[in-house]
Amino acid sequence: MGFTFLLFIAFLSVAHAISGPKVTSATVGRPVTITCRFDPYYSNHQKYWCRGYNRATCHVLVQTHGPMMKSHDGKIKISADNKNGQLTVQMDQLTTNDKGWYWCGIERHHLLDYLSPTELKVTEGQKLFPSDKERLRLFIILGIIFGTLAMMLLGLVILVIKKIRKHKDNDNREKESTIENSIPKSNSVLSKELAEGVTYATVTILPSDRPQEDAPTYDNVKPSNSQEAIKPSVIETPASEPMEYSTIVFKK
Template sequence: MDFAFLYFVISFSVTKAALSGPLEVNGSEGQSVNITCTYSTFYHHLLKYWCKGKEQSTCTILVKTRGTTTSNADGRISITADDTAGEFTVTMKQLTLSDQGWYWCAITTRFVNLHHPVNLKVIESHRSLLTAQSPGKEIGKNNSKYQIIWRILRWSFLAILVVWGIVTVKM
């Protein structure tokens, strides 16, 4: 088995399992949203950040923390990390229509940054239907059982690949 392919598969399996969150969050203009991203507590000491942009590699970092809580310059966006629980929450206050777009939950690691995309949709204020936090939380709850199953399958697949790689090398 080609080492580069094995490294790619292992890296993909581990990094995708290490950080997760909602795929889409809805908010109303003028209101606030909370987006919670979960991560393996193995990464508790690393820099966590929230950035905006269609591509993770070129997104603009809006707020970051290595501790517990940090806000951006205007105080509208904050990030609060709970390393014991393995999660960080980004709060965006006083949403505007220009806030709509793709964002990334991210953690800086030595080799490969962990990242998870979140699509924020902002509804005009005269069409507000529900509180801004409910839709994002529901999406996260609906996906959580699938995320758990997928994490188990990924780690099982990783174990099989490692054993297969060891057996193949000994032959």
């Protein structure tokens, strides 16, 4: 009973001397600030920030020798406000390797130091938004890529259109060549008339084997005076020269 009471008193004295958060959460790549409160009675005592699972193995990372001190790698800063009893620790450029147990401590000569533990949890967060310079560079690269793709697509479309037109021109030339080959080259008038849609037909007249008897025969013979008197009037056909007809009958 007495030993438990002494432990309780010791815990109260430590808690009264210095205290801090039990758990601190942080994100990879971002800074974190941890604040511990201490009794101003210990304003003249040196304060420190150490890392370790228990106080016996706690390794001092940075300690106060004035208003502010930094760690060797510059990632940790510690400052003590002795008037208000506040110890501030700032850790920068956090990684997942920084997670673990840390302690705020007050150094006491020839006595056990006062320590207050806190567990630091570091998690992967959302990726940081790129700076304006990086964003501009990204936009330029994307613009070049999309511009190149657009030019390639436009060139492909033009090439396809040219091939289609060339194919049509070749078809038209073949059709014209077929029509020209079907028309004799020596007859230019016939070719022109065929192009204008003139159609020709061939009529063949077969001669008879022998002349028909008693068939009238026509000739350009000047009529006699008696025949001129009895010849009926004939309407002259317009011709290049006057034509007169006479009848000759062959008797048996």
